[in-house]
Amino acid sequence: MKSTNRRAEILQIIEHDGKVSVEQLITKYEVSEETLRRDLRILADSGYVKRVYGGAEKVEKASRYIPYEDRLSIQYNEKRAIGKECLTLIEKGDSIFLDGKTTCLVFAGLIPVDLELTIVTNSIVLANHLWSKQGKWKIHLLGGELNADGLLNGPKLYHELREYRFDKAIFSCIGLDEKGCYFAKADAQQLAVTLKEITSSLILLADSSKINRHAFLYGLTIDDFSYIVTDSEAPKIFVKHINQTNCNIRLANVKQGEILHKDK
Numbered sequence: 001m002k003s004t005n006r007r008a009e010i011l012q013i014i015e016h017d018g019k020v021s022v023e024q025l026i027t028k029y030e031v032s033e034e035t036l037r038r039d040l041r042i043l044a045d046s047g048y049v050k051r052v053y054g055g056a057e058k059v060e061k062a063s064r065y066i067p068y069e070d071r072l073s074i075q076y077n078e079k080r081a082i083g084k085e086c087l088t089l090i091e092k093g094d095s096i097f098l099d100g101k102t103t104c105l106v107f108a109g110l111i112p113v114d115l116e117l118t119i120v121t122n123s124i125v126l127a128n129h130l131w132s133k134q135g136k137w138k139i140h141l142l143g144g145e146l147n148a149d150g151l152l153n154g155p156k157l158y159h160e161l162r163e164y165r166f167d168k169a170i171f172s173c174i175g176l177d178e179k180g181c182y183f184a185k186a187d188a189q190q191l192a193v194t195l196k197e198i199t200s201s202l203i204l205l206a207d208s209s210k211i212n213r214h215a216f217l218y219g220l221t222i223d224d225f226s227y228i229v230t231d232s233e234a235p236k237i238f239v240k241h242i243n244q245t246n247c248n249i250r251l252a253n254v255k256q257g258e259i260l261h262k263d264k
Helices: 003-017 022-028 033-045 068-073 076-087 102-108 124-133 155-161 186-198 236-242
Strands: 019-021 049-052 055-058 095-098 117-121 137-141 166-171 180-183 199-205 217-221 227-231 248-252
Touching: 003 019, 003 033, 003 055, 019 022, 022 033, 022 055, 033 049, 033 055, 076 102, 076 199, 076 227, 076 248, 095 102, 102 124, 102 166, 102 199, 117 124, 124 137, 155 186, 166 186, 180 186, 186 199, 186 217, 236 248
Parallel strands: 095 117, 095 166, 117 137, 166 199, 199 227, 227 248
Antiparallel strands: 019 055, 049 055, 180 217
């Protein structure tokens, strides 16, 4: 098992149980104690867990941030189901913006190669992934300062972005509640606000683990979105609230890929 996949599983254990011990992990994984302690140290450095004697425990704080490779493996089945559901909202000839969050990367991998689209992104990872598939797409990569996640940010990005007009913008967030979405970093927050100004239809992709989770920076209101695409584990009270707004919610069945809630 790759180290990133193992750390993603450890994160899920801690998220579910609240804590984990090194002894538990030794019985689960065929790696050394030193390797497992290094895994916990990496996760602690990310701010997601807190090291304690003999293991680690969950950290509840608004500004926590997880490394990109670890985030890609978390809730992967949910992200894939959400991606399939999002495809039903895309039409031939659309001009779309895709952010570089892991949910959008999974979605990008599902786009049929014969679907003609104009795709703009600030992610060199996502752009390279699309280019390698040789689909019927026009791909535009925005400029800016490159960060550790392969995302381009900064003043140059927002200057270039305002030269475009999109049919749809597809992006994700770190947290979501009945009021709106939240971000851990200012660049992601500013990107969402800028996209609101230049896009006809905003589509938020967020698996159910992000619902009722908050972060330091508030982004957009629920009514700013045309669609929220999540999975069938979304809390019923949250779904009920969204159905009372102007936003449409789509629930993807992780096992069957069914559409559980139609548009208004």
